[in-house]
Amino acid sequence: MNADLALKDLSEIADAIAARKVTSVQATEACLARIESWQPRTNAFLRIEKDQALSRARAMDAEITSGKRRSALHGVPMAHKDMYYREGEISTGGSAIRKDWRAPVTATVLERLDAAGVVELGFLNMAEFAAGPTGHNVHYGHCRNPWNDAYVTGGSSSGSGSSVAARMVYGALGSDTGGSIRLPASACGVVGMKATYGRVSRAGAVARSWSLDHVGPLTRTVRDNARVLRVVAGADPRDSTASEKSVPDYEALLEGGVNGLRIGVALPEGLTPIDPQIGGAIEAAATVLGKLGATISKATLPDFTALYRAAEVLVKCEAAAMHRPWIESHPERYANQVRTRMEAGFFIPATEYIDALRLRAHFAAEFLATTLAGIDAVLLPTISFPLPTIAETDVEAAGGPATLAMVGRFTGLTRPFNTLGIPVLSVPGGFDANGLPIGLQLVGHSFAEGTLYRIGHAYQGVTDHHRKVPV
């Protein structure tokens, strides 16, 4: 009974808890049982808080019994990338440097999930300091893909993708500076939203790059994702970049369908050639959406290389600034591939860093006025090639240029949208010849997350990629 509960979607379990058909304790126990069997295979969790989770679940059940329901997430077990601070608790950021460090504050997004009645099962594996697109972590062990544990999970939110896919949690927060929500969503076969820059507060989250960091949810379905984003999004006095724009009820917008929407399809051949298997999945998705009533056309993308290089300048300079004291005093405590990616940041002139910031407004305005002119969304791959194995992508010994090449290959189609700041939803779009998931990106206008959810939900209504469960 309990094991079956873990297979339900977040929205289903939340509604069942509200209807008193299931208790939060039962849902939490189901997840804990699932964790017991899947953690050894995936290494998705860094810490499991069993007793705290059950205690919290009992409290949430008592509230339901007394007639109080905090939100549409009341009583739902989740877990998060180990970079969201909780006051007084260890927060490693996936690093050895912060192995025993305790956070002085609680992240705004955790405060919002607490207030919403979410049960926290623990904290999840991640790339060291959110720097790494594969799921490798030399300090805590690599996170493994539940579809095949020899393969990468994508990163940096590796544990978030892996735990949601393996049905250990109903949803998880990740973060995305160059693709770190969308890559694990794609690689693990789940839904990931990088919302508009400023849609979700970053306060109390470990920074990778202040200018490019986005906080967002990974879930099994688009509906689940919409439900979580509504709770965590919104203005925050603790984060000056958090937008004052009101947060829509995304879930209420889901049933609008795609009839009348215009979707541009893109198979860019820029930094990363598209593998025919991946291109085929995109074309198949476009056909599905066309049959549902969307108008499909070919989208013309800008020069991704320029957008990619601008992001690289920003992330390297900002990461170098924040990590300088530790790199100077304890360089050996970083993974080779993490430290070497920051080193160029010490040599890039301030003028180029500032120009990269100034260019973003031009890049975004041009993208909105050209690529997105007359269309509602662009459809393109998340990762342009079939997933490689953990061994094939291990660049720890090589470092330097080998790391840059590997990172460029993975993030070629994701990082440009961090420069642009516009919302992108990654949705499961099938499986490759090795049985590993393929992800589709839907790119939208600024603050138009609701439109992307609408398209993704319609797609999931007639496909079953997201219904398949790793065994």
Add this chain to the structure above:
Amino acid sequence: MKFEDKRLAEIMAEVKILTDAVRKESDARLAFDDDPAAFASVMAQASNAEEKAK
């Protein structure tokens, strides 16, 4: 912070690729009055314009 010659050469090659790319785009697009903070305004204005159009 010190680097071995080989590693320093790799870093400087990377820096050149990045700075050349940014300079090329800057020369083509930026003017004296361009403000780094304009990005947030573009996001908000584009969103407002789209909502108005709907």
